[in-house]
Amino acid sequence: MLLRESIELFLEQYHRGKAELPAKPAKLRKELKRFLRHCEAQSAPCQTADLSGEIVASYLSDRTRKASGRPRKSTVLALRVFFEFLRREKLVETALAAFLPAHTATKNKADNLLHQLQALEENLLTELNDLTKNVTRLGKEQYKVQTAIDAKQQREAVFFEELQRRLARYERLLEDLSGLKQELTRQISLEIIKDLLPVIDGLENAIALSASLNGKIPAPVHAKTGKNFLRRFFAPRELAENAAPMDVQHWVAGMEIIRDRLLALFKKSGVTPIPSLGEKFDPQLHLTVAGESHNGIEPNAILKEQLRGYRRGEEIVRFAEVVVAK
Amino acid sequence: MTKIVGIDFGTTNSEVAIVIDGKPHLITDGKQRLIPSVVGLSPEGELLVGQAAKNQYILHPERTVKSIKRKMGTDFRARLGDKEYSPQEIAAVILKKLKTMAEKFLGEKVEKAVITVPAYFSDAQRQATKDAGEIAGLEVARIINEPTAAALAYGIDRGEAHTVLVYDLGGGTFDVSIVELNSGVIEVKASHGNNHLGGDDFDQKIMDSLVEAFESKHAVNLRENLKALARLNKAAERAKIRLSDHPFAEIVEEFLAKKASTPLHLKQELGRNHFNDMIGKLIESTGESIDRALKDAELKPADIDKILLVGGSTRIPLVREIVMEKMAQEPHAEINPDEAVALGAAVQAAIIAGEKVDAVLVDVTPYSLGIEVAEFMLDDIYADRYSVIIPRNTVVPVTKSEVYYPMFPDQDQVRIKVYQGEHKTASQNVLLGEFMIDKIPPAKDEDDSRDIVVQFDFDVNGILNVNATLKDTANTKSLAVKAARQRLSEDEKQDAKAALGAMEIQADDEIAVLLRRAEKMAAALKDARDREEWQGMLTALKTAHQKGEAEKLAELREKLLDKLYELE
Numbered sequence: 001m002l003l004r005e006s007i008e009l010f011l012e013q014y015h016r017g018k019a020e021l022p023a024k025p026a027k028l029r030k031e032l033k034r035f036l037r038h039c040e041a042q043s044a045p046c047q048t049a050d051l052s053g054e055i056v057a058s059y060l061s062d063r064t065r066k067a068s069g070r071p072r073k074s075t076v077l078a079l080r081v082f083f084e085f086l087r088r089e090k091l092v093e094t095a096l097a098a099f100l101p102a103h104t105a106t107k108n109k110a111d112n113l114l115h116q117l118q119a120l121e122e123n124l125l126t127e128l129n130d131l132t133k134n135v136t137r138l139g140k141e142q143y144k145v146q147t148a149i150d151a152k153q154q155r156e157a158v159f160f161e162e163l164q165r166r167l168a169r170y171e172r173l174l175e176d177l178s179g180l181k182q183e184l185t186r187q188i189s190l191e192i193i194k195d196l197l198p199v200i201d202g203l204e205n206a207i208a209l210s211a212s213l214n215g216k217i218p219a220p221v222h223a224k225t226g227k228n229f230l231r232r233f234f235a236p237r238e239l240a241e242n243a244a245p246m247d248v249q250h251w252v253a254g255m256e257i258i259r260d261r262l263l264a265l266f267k268k269s270g271v272t273p274i275p276s277l278g279e280k281f282d283p284q285l286h287l288t289v290a291g292e293s294h295n296g297i298e299p300n301a302i303l304k305e306q307l308r309g310y311r312r313g314e315e316i317v318r319f320a321e322v323v324v325a326k
Numbered sequence: 327m328t329k330i331v332g333i334d335f336g337t338t339n340s341e342v343a344i345v346i347d348g349k350p351h352l353i354t355d356g357k358q359r360l361i362p363s364v365v366g367l368s369p370e371g372e373l374l375v376g377q378a379a380k381n382q383y384i385l386h387p388e389r390t391v392k393s394i395k396r397k398m399g400t401d402f403r404a405r406l407g408d409k410e411y412s413p414q415e416i417a418a419v420i421l422k423k424l425k426t427m428a429e430k431f432l433g434e435k436v437e438k439a440v441i442t443v444p445a446y447f448s449d450a451q452r453q454a455t456k457d458a459g460e461i462a463g464l465e466v467a468r469i470i471n472e473p474t475a476a477a478l479a480y481g482i483d484r485g486e487a488h489t490v491l492v493y494d495l496g497g498g499t500f501d502v503s504i505v506e507l508n509s510g511v512i513e514v515k516a517s518h519g520n521n522h523l524g525g526d527d528f529d530q531k532i533m534d535s536l537v538e539a540f541e542s543k544h545a546v547n548l549r550e551n552l553k554a555l556a557r558l559n560k561a562a563e564r565a566k567i568r569l570s571d572h573p574f575a576e577i578v579e580e581f582l583a584k585k586a587s588t589p590l591h592l593k594q595e596l597g598r599n600h601f602n603d604m605i606g607k608l609i610e611s612t613g614e615s616i617d618r619a620l621k622d623a624e625l626k627p628a629d630i631d632k633i634l635l636v637g638g639s640t641r642i643p644l645v646r647e648i649v650m651e652k653m654a655q656e657p658h659a660e661i662n663p664d665e666a667v668a669l670g671a672a673v674q675a676a677i678i679a680g681e682k683v684d685a686v687l688v689d690v691t692p693y694s695l696g697i698e699v700a701e702f703m704l705d706d707i708y709a710d711r712y713s714v715i716i717p718r719n720t721v722v723p724v725t726k727s728e729v730y731y732p733m734f735p736d737q738d739q740v741r742i743k744v745y746q747g748e749h750k751t752a753s754q755n756v757l758l759g760e761f762m763i764d765k766i767p768p769a770k771d772e773d774d775s776r777d778i779v780v781q782f783d784f785d786v787n788g789i790l791n792v793n794a795t796l797k798d799t800a801n802t803k804s805l806a807v808k809a810a811r812q813r814l815s816e817d818e819k820q821d822a823k824a825a826l827g828a829m830e831i832q833a834d835d836e837i838a839v840l841l842r843r844a845e846k847m848a849a850a851l852k853d854a855r856d857r858e859e860w861q862g863m864l865t866a867l868k869t870a871h872q873k874g875e876a877e878k879l880a881e882l883r884e885k886l887l888d889k890l891y892e893l894e
Contacts, residue, residue, distance in 0.1 A: 205581035
């Protein structure tokens with residue numbers, strides 16, 4: 001029997017409701033016709049008996065190619081039902097026999113693939129898990145390192161700030177230093193001059209007193225009796241023994257020279273005596289130690305200077321102590 | 327912000343001070359620290375204040391006013407030329423001068439002041455002082471008692487209750503006050519004194535003795551010789567100051583006078599013992615004032631927590647001795663006694679202005695410094711005794727000397743052992759060093775005590791220079807040792823602090839950063855329970871850190887790190 005006749009018989013039976021079919025009749029018809037065309041293209045005109053597993057397989061693969069993908073379940077089912085029909089009607093044995101193992105092989109193959117796929121998936125999941133763990137660990141590590149870096153930066157900032165602070169102070173100190181040095185020099189020279197004031201005062205006193213001694217100077221009082229060992233060493237013996245009065249003018253002149261030397265020294269440091277004798281009393285410069293009434297002398301005129309005053313510019317080193325006319 | 331200054335308005339001198347950066351400073355006019363409390367009118371009609379007014383006092387007493395403080399609160403009218411003024415107006419001139427000084431120093435306006443008055447001042451006297459301030463253009467933020475100011479300068483207002491005795495011996499006035507300070511409440515419990523006792527009296531004593539000695543030696547009376555008297559007055563003051571730190575003062579005034587055609591010189595040595603004899607009665611009378619003040623306050627010496635010495639004359643060793651004897655405790659004099667009241671007024675001013683105030687810090691010797699000696703007591707010789715030359719809490723740098731004698735007539739060498747400490751037995755203190763002074767000539771006669779002057783120079787670097795000299799000879803030996811020194815300067819302290827801070831960070835930087843982050847995170851946590859747990863962890867970490875438990879710390883740190891990472 002021709003394959004075409006078998007198909008028509010099958011469809012007729014199907015129409016009579018003898019066969020249960022998985023697909024819609026139109027689709028089924030279409031599919032079977034397509035199968036017929038495929039078989040006839042292989043060996044025309046195709047006998048039902050010619051059907052073999054090979055033809056079915058080639059059809060299925062052809063179908064797969066054309067439909068791009070696996071043959072539809074309905075296609076396979078339709079073919080399977082059709083072959084069942086052929087076997088039931090004893091029309092052919094071969095096709096189904098060939099078809100069923102081929103299907104089982106495919107299924108096995110698919111199962112195998114599925115298995116492999118599952119294994120692969122499992123593997124992938126494990127790997128993904130490991131990877132996630134690693135990433136977390138690395139992230140934490142990085143976080144720790146970042147913390148350390150922050151700390152280091154902070155420490156550097158502190159050091160830097162401290163360095164800057166010290167540098168600024170150092171620069172300030174350097175700046176101050178030159179001014180300070182000058183000021184210090186001024187102050188030290190003033191201190192020395194202050195210490196020298198009693199010396200120059202002594203000279204002044206000696207000069208003033210000697211000048212009033214009628215031109216004669218007596219022998220020093222302490223020369224013989226001095227207890228101080230320094231004095232014993234330094235007092236000139238012959239002066240002590242030669243107690244005769246001496247001419248005083250030259251002595252005074254000599255002492256004046258010494259005084260002037262000292263004054264010149266003072267001047268070098270900017271210290272000058274405050275003029276007083278004959279001047280008018282100025283409370284900013286002079287300190288009154290006494291007031292005396294005199295006829296014919298203008299009040300506030302300075303009559304006597306008891307202690308010479310000194311100044312450096314505007315700064316008073318020592319006030320002049322004066323007796324002033326009332 | 328307007329600055330508030332502190333003013334010590336004194337009988338003889340006045341001062342102004344201010345707190346800058348937490349530190350009280352005395353304001354100076356050029357080099358002048360003290361402004362004489364004198365006001366005058368020059369013949370040209372110029373108003374004179376301070377030294378210039380003092381300069382004309384002898385010439386124009388009718389145009390010059392001194393010691394106006396004694397007249398505050400009375401109807402006294404002070405004459406200045408043709409016009410008369412109230413004490414308030416005169417005082418105002420002085421206060422105005424201080425205000426101007428402060429403004430010049432600060433470079434800004436000064437409109438407020440704290441002014442000090444003696445504790446015994448009546449309300450009328452206080453009001454008059456306040457008025458004076460107001461006339462001078464100063465809003466008087468407060469009138470405070472001088473002893474209170476001194477206590478403030480010493481920072482005693484801080485902390486628990488204190489009862490303080492302030493012994494104030496100045497140039498011309500003396501008073502002793504007992505002040506109770508209790509958490510900001512200050513009460514003067516008693517005050518006694520002598521309005522006319524002070525350093526000038528001690529100068530006068532020395533002067534009198536010089537004049538007498540001169541008269542007995544040369545038969546020349548110097549009392550008529552104005553110039554000689556003026557010189558002696560200064561010499562006496564210098565000697566008095568010298569005797570505060572040295573056992574002898576040499577008074578030399580060449581060409582002081584003449585007799586016929588002979589010039590006469592004064593050259594005399596004044597020992598501290600002799601000076602103490604001269605002023606002993608006067609100083610002892612201050613001891614009576616202490617007794618009366620204690621009685622009025624119903625207190626015993628032991629009830630006094632602290633004794634403060636104020637006023638320049640408290641530098642005299644005898645004053646210190648008598649106060650110590652009366653009170654059986656060591657008085658404090660670390661702050662310049664001339665400045666303590668003004669500095670304390672500045673402290674009060676800063677407190678009113680709400681500024682931070684540090685205590686007045688000075689470098690002091692933390693221990694007493696002295697040498698080993700033997701003492702005769704009731705004919706017995708006690709060896710290994712300790713003779714203090716520089717008492718503890720003395721401001722450095724300082725130079726002090728004392729005189730000692732060889733024990734036996736034929737002794738020709740003396741060992742000087744230098745100690746640091748407070749124990750009366752020398753060897754119980756810390757030995758700093760020792761040396762020998764030898765070749766001491768044998769005593770010529772019974773009076774020849776062969777004085778050995780031992781001088782201690784203690785500098786700011788903590789170096790103690792000890793020098794022993796056989797008096798009036800070139801026989802001298804010296805030794806330099808390193809002694810303990812207290813308190814760093816502000817700058818040094820800053821540096822040390824910064825260095826320490828940097829080091830701390832270095833050791834625990836990671837923990838610190840972690841904690842900071844964790845705290846920030848904790849603040850951001852919404853859930854209260856989370857926050858609590860978080861805080862618990864932080865506390866545990868901090869505790870472990872403080873206790874130095876390394877293992878626990880590492881574990882907690884890891885835990886915290888995980889948590890932080892998770893959350894961030």
